[in-house]
Amino acid sequence: MFEQFKEISNQHLDHFGEILLSVKRLDLVHPTISGNKFFKLKYNLLEARKLGYTQLLSFGGAYSNHIYAFAQAAHAFEFDSIGIIRGEELQDQVLNPMLATASKLGMQLQFISRQDYRRKHTPEFLAKLQQHYPNAYIIPEGGSNDLAIKGTAEILTDSDRANFDVICCAVGTGGTIAGLIHASASHQHVIGFSALKGDFLNDEVRKWTTQNNWQIYPDDTFGGYAKYDGQLLEFIQNIDEKYQLPLEPIYTGKAWRIQT
């Protein structure tokens, strides 16, 4: 099922005094399911298949990376897919490029009101949804659940545990950093840079781990999710020119900008 998965070795980027900066190019792990999303979906796909589900269902905003990767994964692994998308008003609009691609890959898009969307994790809402789509395996928004964290824990290898003191990543729903924390050695420190404002993510991540060797910095610089400015875009371009490293402004660009 995962023939197209590639092991990714770390790429040494630069020295800053005593500090060696390396990057793990998770965007190269799979031709269509990019980066951490592959790890988050891996055990969910296996579970859905094992339990005999034919459809995968998940949630997201109109520009959700998760929905996009989810549509790609469902297509690659021959599941039908359903995307529950925030915003009823989008129903009558031309699909943005991400949703258009998802739709082309066979994803059935269902647009719901923001009010309903806020209720999507409640047992009542989920029960109704499951009744409506009895063959669907349901994955939460952002894809973060126990099986996702089992997958993201595999991002770190033995050599990563032996060779690095600090592990940094971008944070959205917290599933990726939770897996990294699980997999980290006690001498290591895991630092997350949130794409969102506010520090509610600490509580989210504490649901998944009892370890204390981590911290998350909120996005106090750019104003929150999907907000960025010309300086960030310029920074991303400079990093690409200097290191041939393609960052993006929602997650990785912010994480790198705040670190440097």
Ligand SMILES: *Cc1c(COP(=O)(O)O)cnc(C)c1O
């Ligand atoms: C989705 C995504 C994240 C966020 O992952 P979470 O597990 O939701 O915290 C971070 N970086 C990139 C590039 C992403 O696509």
